[in-house]
Amino acid sequence: MDPYTPRTRPGGRKKNLGLSAKEYTKITGTIASVRRNRQLSDDIYEDPDVRMHSSRESRGKSHEPSFIAETSFVRAPLNSRVGASASIPKTKGKAKEDVLDNLPVDIQEALILEDLLYVLMGIEGTYISHHPEYSPEDDDPLKGIRFVVSSPLDSSLRDLTERIVPLGTYYTAISSFVESRSHLDFGLVNHALCAAIRDMLKDYQTLLSQLEHAFNTSPQFSLQKLWFYVHPTVHTLSLIYQLILELATTDDDDASSSSSSSESDPEQAARDEALGLGGAKLKAVLSDMKKSTSDAPINVKGGEVLTVIYERMQTMSGDPTAVKVYGTLLTAAGVPYVEMLRVWTTTGRLEDPYEELCVKESKFISKGILEVDYTDEYWERRYTLRDGSTLSSKRQHTGVPPPRTVGGRLPGGACIPPLLEGWKHKFLLAGKYLNVIRECGIEVQADQKDLTKESLSMEDEKLYKFIEDAYTHANRTLLRLLLQDQQLIPRLRSLKRYFFLASSSFLTHLLDLAHTELKKPAKGVSIVKLQSLLDLSLTGEDAAFREDVRVSIASSGLYDWLLKVISVSGVIGGEEGEGVPDEEAKKDRDREKDDKKPMLAIDALTLDYNVKFPLSLVISRKTILRYQLLFRFLLHLKHVEQSLASMWIEQKTTPWRRPVHNHPEFEQWRLRVALLRARMLAFVQQILAFTTFEVLEPNWRALEAKLAKVTTVDQLLRDHVDFLDTCLKECMLTSAKLLRAYSRMIVTCSTFALYTSSFTKSANQALAAAESGDGDQAMNKRWEFLKKFESNFNHWFKVMSFHSRRFRIPADNFLCKFHLDCVQYYASSENVSLLPLVVRLSSIKAMS
Template sequence: MIGFTDHNDSSFIAETSFVRAPLNSRVVSSSVATPKKAQSKGKAKQETLDRVSLDVQQALILEDLLFVLMGTEGIYITFHPDYSPEEEDPLQGIKFVVSPSLDPSLSDLVERVLPLGTYYTAISAFIENRSSLEYGLVNHALCAAIRDMLRDYQTLLAQLEHAFNTSGTFSLQKLWFYVHPTVHTLSLIYQLILELATADDPSNELSSNSSSDSDDSEEAARNEALGLGGAKLKAMLSEMGKASADLASGSGIQVKGGEVLTIIYERMQNMSGDPTANVIYGKLLKQAGKPYVQMLRGWVSSGRLLDPHEELLVKEHRFINRATLEIDYVDEYWDRRYILRDGSISPGSSKRHQTGVPAPRSVGGRMPGGACVPPLLESWKHKILLAGKYLNVIRECGIGVPRDNAIRDEEELSMEDERFYKFIEDAYSHANRTLLQLLIKDQQLVPRLRSLKRYFFLSQSSFLTHLLDGAATELRKSSKSASVVKLQSLLDIALNTDSAGDEPLFKEDIKVIMADTGLYDFLLKVVGVSGVIKEDGGIGEEEPKKEKEEKKSMQAIDALSFDYNVKFPLSLVISRRSLTLYQLLFRFLLHLKHVEQALSSMWTEQKTHPWRCRVPNHVEFTNWRQRVCLLRARMLAFVQQILAFCTFEVLEPNWHALEKKLEKVTTVDELLRDHVDFLDTCMKACMLTSSKLIKACSKLIVVCQTFAFYSSSFTKSANQALAAAAEDPSSDASKSKRWDVLNKFEANFNHWFQIHLDCVQFYASSDNVALLPLVVRLNSVKSA
């Protein structure tokens, strides 16, 4: 025998058999020891075991197993013949095969142990791969937890090697006795890392028969059709960044952050009947969730989003900041600055933001990366989002955010700890309470809303009467010719001379503006009628021409509106959308008020001599005058009833209801919702959300307005009739003309009045019961 030491060495004297000293198998002959290095490179021919005894076979195979358990092939246990390091995915692990010449009684036990080599190589490759920077903190923490478990495995291997080297009774059965619990443990970790490795790209799954050349060609054809096959596009996407490519398909986003925690949690739930799986996955979930929990604690307690790898469920749009709000205060800051990555916008809502939300995974339908909310946090995600939002609003107002020391930073929490959810609840309550106090008390929200009501809802509107009287000449001009500067000066004078009530609050924030579009055309666009707004969002070809003509002919009184200056953070409540609704209601009320004044002026004119004098033997002229006055009275009654209904039965009651809600409001979101609901309710009750009601009401009001414009023409016709009656009653040439004009006005008014009444009755009996009082009012006008 050729050995590495002298045969006379004492360590060999007492060793009489390989059963008592299996370590001698390594120095039996050069034919066994020498090929080791070459065999590992696949260059030497494997030796057969059928020519040696069973004890020798066991000793030889034990030595190989110690190598295989560390991921290295031995002499008689080698890599699978199909294994190729260049082609195989290391995350799938290396498969080993045992020499067919091994005795079947030993081969069965060896086959049971061999999966450990596959598991160990796969897990080691996973740790090495997922420890890179781009996989994020959750993956790093998971790898650290798995590495700690592998230390126990490596300690076991060291003990097994020591037993192999020192104990003459160490056998394959003993090896299996010691490692068989570890087989189950590593298999659990292996199945987990296999799911993590293949979740972002299911095509990576290990299956030698799962993909064929035809599948590859089909996939290549699809990629080519989608423009994903060229190097140019890849370079372009590299320059533009990964963001747009990731959003196109969930498979473009790596498995990280919340998705990792979700996969671990789901596996733990699916294997809840296995105590070992519960322990292993529970420990991994706790350790991997530590950085996630730490980021969440920082967000809900300070409003700072420290998420460099986009793992958290909250996403920040940094381009939306306070500077943009100072120019055009919109609710973009509130709705879009911070959002949930999964796109959900309110509790229980199925709606999602259309932009910025990645597509779900093609397999399983799970949201990718940070967009995947861990199941334990699903019911808390909106409070988590709002807590940080509230704190950011407070901080951007220059107010320091106090830290809640109820739970110290160094105190460890996990997603399965009830204290963690109490911490979230306390942080949310604290942030909500602080911001609510800032808005209502410090920023004087309620007085602001009262001033909006006063200026836009014609409440205590003596200043508006002064404005309309002082600016009558300017308001008769076209909207382009009217001077906004002059109108603003007249508004300031009207506000300063307003004698109704106390000094107007925030009068310096009210500004005169001229709308670009007529009120009713704009409302019809909003509700999408008459093909104005097509299904693709475009505007019809004929509409721009119509709008252009209307802009030229629109009077300043029809375009007059108010703007209101609101600073952050009140702009979150009085947003651009809210202010637009205030403006629409104001323009509608102003139009009614203007028509009412015009009809009232017509009544004043009809008290002059041509309308009051007696004309004997001129029954036709007397009837005509009575019909004109009656029609004017009906029109005035209609306009006054609409104005009174909108003011006293819609705006005032809803405003008082809003005031009561504001006194009891407990959350900022409830405050925002109550304010939006108030405006939406007012718009609906004032008939400004239904296309049929808008068209019928607008036609009717325009008929009344046009009739009032004909006041001087009617007076001229009356003078002509009186002159003709004084000369010759039968020579009244203008009789038929004045009756034609009157009949047209009567026909138009009666037609549109009936249509409007029918529409109001229909909606009052279906989905808008707030219109019921208006039905009674309109019926009184009809019977007049």
């Protein structure tokens, strides 16, 4: 029931705004009687018998409990007025203005106080109403309901009233935010934030109850006192209101950007129309395709909510109230985030049902992929950061959502709170390490038991110490598992023995045993037979883990495969811009088409190595591929060396040793053949000695020294891959120009060795012609055939000399006449590792 207000008298307004003493006494008495009656009704409902009777009646009407039937809600002082105020017709327009215009200031104050208690709960009053432009259907509820005060109110009262009225807007907006963000789609962080805001609203509602009690019982309660009590609350709710506005505006911007991106550009539409692409059916199809392929906008949740709160707290760090309010909300909202982080870093389990944490799991990548994966998918992409960052700034993971605005923060869980930005890689690795241990079937136990039970908050320094301790514990546990339990170092030594020691007895024995089989085409060779021969060659060896070594046949030649890779992607770990030139690559492809021959088994033979998880993280398919490239390189060298050595044995027979005085041209031809064979053999032996003793062995010793001091699993992985990349680079397998020249020389040497019997046959024919005295008619053909090999070998020698110009070394001095300044300059260049090879090959030129 509203207080009594006198109606306007017929005949217009009074010139004097004051009331007579009789009228004034009547109005004030009415207001006092209303207050007493309400207090009596509240006391009646406090009677236990009456309350029990009413509750029985309510239970008789409805068998199911409901929020509306709650007695405390129905009998709340302000809510009990809603029905009564709705039944009283409100005066509007000129009549309302006349009512306030004819009342004295103290009566206006009483009426405005009554309305303010409505407005502070978001209910429209009689003299404080909704804004004329407010529409419940169109306006965003997260922006709150705007209220306006009637114009004829006294100016002093209006000033205080307009200061208090925004509380209604704040309250309605915050209540709408709590209600909307409590859905499951907004995640646990939003739930915790809403719970914290709801607790603050409880204090606000308690304050309103106290204010209403004072309004009903205290005659001295005034608008000034109301402002005194709510003044701190106005600032507090305004801070929360600004926060929810920013969170809601971010959602709106994301939705508007997605909708604006879907709208068609007029210029684009005109171009489509000109090209005949403006049909309605086509537009509908394209629209459906776009809807099916476009991702739904990401809600403001998880780390982004914490980032917004933290940034606002930093922006308003000079305001103690703002720091306290935002600090409380940040601590409360960060509880589920920190809990997910704690579970991840202590157990390796990612419990993130709403994708709020900055760590992302790719569930389609399992440890089984390690057996066929050549890109380290499991370790690199099974668990990643949602912002795409890695320890190496050169590479970023895909699947990163676009930022809210250009250069703005990332949405949802991809936004890492600034407090954790510097620790993101550590807690990512801590969980990854423990997850690997869990995948092995080993139970993960937290090292810091007491610390994990403590409550951690976003701003607590204990959180950073906890992350550091969790990372140290996980790293130490996985390192111990790899190095001690899984015997990683002995495994790597066995790899070195099988793949790198080309001069070892088992490899020589294998080539001797499989000599006949390796001459067959690669497609027709028996892998089972080769495997048995490999096992036989390893029988007398003190070889550990030999059961894990397997024979494999590659699908393409070593040098062809490397050149194809380099021509597509530049180099494999080499200098930038060293790809094969288009013209040269085209010539090579045309030459391959012309003389395409079946690849022999010796050119496709390689070894494979089987390891189980978790060793497959270190000895992965990616690293085994590097081992195979080096093994095939050494195997080819060893095979060519054996072929040239067999040719040398063949040339110690009678046709090559028997003196022929009456055929000096044959003597010179025979000497040139032996000299070319000696030069080729020296070249192959020097390359083999360089790769074995100058590249592989020193780099292996360096790797062993690093492994003895390794402290992190990532450092272990990085050192192992760096070792292999360094070996590939120093063996000239990553530079296109050096690889082409080297491969052509090796192919020339191997082809020359294949003609051993042909050269012996030609020597016998020359001896027979010399004995008969009829003359040797085929000598010109022999010279022509020999000069092809000589020119080919010398040509690629010059090509290597030509490519040395990029190191500013004169072509005439490459491999032969090195001056001290050239050697010093070459040693100071980035390819100083090839200097021992240059010195080794310097004697080959002199043999010509």
